[in-house]
Amino acid sequence: GGTSRPCSYPSQPFCSALSWEDQLWTGRLAPGAPCQPGLLHLGSISYPAKHLARSLSLIQERSALLRKWYHLMIENKDDLAKIITAENGKPLKEAQGEILYSASFLEWFAEEARRVYGDIIPPAAKGRRILVLKQPVGVATIITPWNFPSAMITRKVGAALAAGCTVVVKPAEDTPLSALALAELANQAGIPAGVFNVVPCSRQQTPAVGEALCTDPLVAKISFTGSTATGKLLLHYAADTVKRVSMELGGHAPFIVFDSANVDQAVAGALASKYRNSGQTCVCTNRFLVQKGIHDTFVEKFAKAIERELHVGNGFDERTTQGPLINEKAVEKVERHISDAVAQGASIVTGGKRHSLGKNFFEPTLLSNVTTNMLCTREETFGPVAPVIKFDTEAEAVAIANSANVGLAGYFYSQDPGQIWRVAEQLEVGMVGVNEGLLSAVECPFGGVKQSGLGREGSKYGIDEYLEVKYVCFGGL
Template identity: 85%
Template sequence: MALYCSSLGSQVPRAGRALLAGACSRGLSASSSIEASPLLRSGGFIGGRWVTVAATFPVLDPASGTELHRVSDCGLPESREAVTAAYNAFQSWREVSAKDRSVLLRKWYELMIQNKEELAKIITAENGKPLKEALGEVAYSAAFLEWFSEEARRVYGDIIPVPMKDRRALALKQPLGVVTIITPWNFPSAMITRKVGAALAAGCTVIVKPAEDTPLSALALAELATQAGIPAGVFNVVPCSRQNAASVGEALCTDPLVAKISFTGSTTTGKILLKHAADGVKRVSMELGGHAPFVVFDTANVDQAVAGAIASKYRNSGQTCVCSNRFLVQKGIHDTFVKKFAEAIKKELHVGNGFEASTTQGPLINEKAVEKVEKHVSDAVNQGACIVTGGKRHSLGKNFFEPTLLSNVTTSMLCTQEETFGPLAPVIKFDTEEEALAISNSANVGLAGYFYSQDPAQIWRVAERMEVGMVGVNEGLLSSVECPFGGVKQSGIGREGSKYGIDEYLEIKYVCFGGL
């Protein structure tokens, strides 16, 4: 979901590389790296103030399993309080000029850049991704605030010609109201700003429920929002434990004062939230699960395809919704691709703690995630797949898994039927373009897809026929704040980022002037 990759250290800002080197030379643990952070917070953030409750839940370091920090376990009272605060703030925020909203978002962006090292350390500590990837996420995350600070001033309506001489018609765009935003753990900062930047630019107010694994990044953003001057109640954060997640989520989605739900996460959870939205006929944005095909045709540049495969598959240890999940390689270059792919994995990928300089692949978020990868590998091997490299947990700890490549994979195996969300690359051999498209389009989801070809005619055919919302042609990384992000089929509803993203938070009102 970004323009950076663990193997692309040159894309990390110079100051960030210095931070990385310094942190690693001192051998910092996740807990010691954030315990003195000025952005570390424990309470919920509601109506412009920090709210603590008696019950707390632990945030764990996925690399070691140790406790990093304890955070207030908000419940139904805090959820209702947050909705009320957001609703009251909306009455004045909607009247703030687009220029003034733009200035505040820009200030928030600047504060994120000024505090990028602290934000990155928090991400690495609670998520586990390598620090250089975390720095990339912070830059990507901040860029959404910058982008939508500019888009705030470009919410244009229309004058509509009508046949009646005594009438004039126009279309106005107005903010929806209070928005509930539910975000995942794999990009704990960027998935917030991509939604919140658009919502605030449009004139909406928000309540963020961050993932229970990674609430610290959301709370750090709240601290910076305060420093930026975002008015009380405009941006609220309600953290809660896994045990409270369902009830808090339902309360934030069904409250009659909430006008819209924006969610990034699994298709299963998305369907539950859609049911919550149905009773109130609320607007929704859903960025749900993916199962991205990565197709390599005989016409491809193999070395280019291998580089794209490494970047797409193993970023964030394979824990992105747009990472490649099924590799389809045409028979003419299959063996060459698999050989070079395996060599690149062994040479370029280094498993370790995210705070170590050499690390390109950190731990998975928790043991449940590791168990799913193990299940997919075991199922594939039992059905005849071959382990080319990797295939088991790494000796570093229970949440680490070796970068894995499988060959002799078929479409009947679990790893080609459902999203793995881990460092597993299964390769299927195919014969024809039609076969590759049939396999690619067989899934009931369609978020991202990738293919490599040097044939212009084939590029046009496949790009148009691949049933996904985003296509990477000879490119393994496709996200950019300027471009629309979203899927088709059961991968979701709506688009985020780009000039289209702000429309998700606006209503169109038709006004007819008569008697002229």
């Protein structure tokens, strides 16, 4: 079990715990003191939430604090990346990329804090003036996943603090140290006491702590990144007190390769889209749809690229491109999907089994002769498995891609301008990559449709998730 003081050390900690130094640098979380929901002192957070707009009334002050936090992340980027690799096994090069990506959200929202504009509306009646104000929602609960333990925090918290909110972050139980490291840097940056708070806890206590953080009446906003099933549960919690919610949920992304595509370009995009973080991202491709005229060439080149460019190993090894999966349960799901596909007639082109390095390492896998009846095309694998479905027509590919009840990201490769416009508009997803395998960027709105979530993160739209719109009518003028 484990607990933590908030980074800014209010007079009442959430629970008794080791100091943050002991937790961060020794990797030890307080033994025998699992975080209990009844011990959460949300009152110590609600007060600064209500008064932050007053204490940081100057927009440039919020902006300056976020920018200082950004610079501290950059100064400590190597150590922060090592913490990520130590926690979830991500290759160090990818972890270094995550830290730069993570820090960019603090820089971005330091600038967006200056652009929270209201409106003046021309009145229909005489003697009135109509104003529209934007104000912070208040306390926000932030629940983040293990696959991007730094970036998923700053993408949410940067927007929240820029808007004038305070936050309680519950990091994934697999990766609490990245959150604690960010907390220490926030403290060094001068983030006021009680504004940025971290509550790590054990896997056993996660459901109860999550419920406490999402049902407390002091919390006005919930932002969650994780599975669709958990997101639905949190929406249920939010409903009782009608909280604002942002949900970034499951993906199951399609990747379509049309006959007109540049095959080499498509293979490069497929590698990036499928095998980043060993296939453990919400925007990773889960279903490859390849048109029959180009199918065999694509599969052959894709297999060769996998065998040539992907190397399984320790995340701290410079040669490694594929680290371990997060836990045994994740490996078992990958094995189950492969076994089901093979039993129904799929062929293993390359990979297909656990790696000799250890139980959580798995070979990058490519499957052909895949059908839409197989588990790997009906469920999100969240692992290094690339199933390839052969299709005949554009309409068939779009229908298969849109058959899922989720819609986060989608990708397709084509050199036909008319087809590009048609398919981009028809795909039922929140983000489309056209001849591009990597989508996410700080300036772009990140989010999905259907059961992939609600709201958008990053971009100029991200800060709106933490703002209320207030209409003010001045009469008698």
